[in-house]
Amino acid sequence: MTTDDESLALAAAGGDSAAFGSLLERHYDRLFAFAFRLTGARAEAEDLTQDICLALPRKMRSYRGDAKFTTWLYRVAVNAAHDRRRRAASHMRAAEGWGDWEVNRRAGNAEQAEQVEWLAAAMGQLKPDLRETAVLVLAEDCTQAQAAEILEISEGTVAWRMSEVKKALRARAAEEMG
The missing domain is CATH 1.10.1740.10 (RNA polymerase sigma factor, region 2, helix turn helix motif)
Known part of the structure; x- marks a missing residue:
C-alpha cells in the first residue's frame, strides 16, 4: 500500500x-x-x-x-x-559597478603606460649625462646631494642638469602638441 x-x-x-x-x-x-x-x-x-x-x-x-x-x-x-x-x-x-571601476582602472593604467612610454622615449633622446642625472633624481629618488656624490659632480651641476632635463621634456611636449 x-x-x-x-x-x-x-x-x-x-x-x-x-x-x-x-x-x-x-x-x-x-x-x-x-x-x-x-x-x-x-x-x-x-x-x-x-x-x-x-x-x-x-x-x-x-x-x-x-x-x-x-x-x-x-x-x-x-x-x-x-x-x-x-x-x-x-x-x-x-x-556593473565593478565593471565601471575596472574599465576606469584599465583606462588609467593605459594612460599611465602611455605616459611612461612617452617619458622613456623622451629620456632616450637626452644626452647621457642628463639622462643619468634624471634617472637618479626622478626614478631612484636620490636627493641632489646623493646624485652629486654618485656622479662625482657638484650639487649645482645636478640642479643645472635637472633644469635642462625639464626644458628638454617641455620642448618635446610642446613640439608634439603642435
Whole structure:
C-alpha cells in the first residue's frame, strides 16, 4: 500500500526523515522538470533544484496539509526561482559597478603606460649625462646631494642638469602638441 503525498509531507513536517526521503525520491524529477521550464537552461535548473532540495527540510516544517503537497511544492519552487532571480539581479548591479571601476582602472593604467612610454622615449633622446642625472633624481629618488656624490659632480651641476632635463621634456611636449 502506497502512502499519499500529504500523509508523507505531514510526517516529514514532523521530522520523519524517511517520509522526507520518500517525497524527495517521488517528486525530484517533477521538480527538476518544473525548474527547467522556469529557467529554460539545464545548468540553471540543476542549480535551482539543488537550492530547493537544500531548503526543503527547513521549509517542510511549515507544511500544514491545507493544500496538496504538489501545489505547496510548486509554490516553494516558484519562490526559490524568484529569490534566485533577485540575487542574480543584485549581483549584476554590483558587477556593473565593478565593471565601471575596472574599465576606469584599465583606462588609467593605459594612460599611465602611455605616459611612461612617452617619458622613456623622451629620456632616450637626452644626452647621457642628463639622462643619468634624471634617472637618479626622478626614478631612484636620490636627493641632489646623493646624485652629486654618485656622479662625482657638484650639487649645482645636478640642479643645472635637472633644469635642462625639464626644458628638454617641455620642448618635446610642446613640439608634439603642435
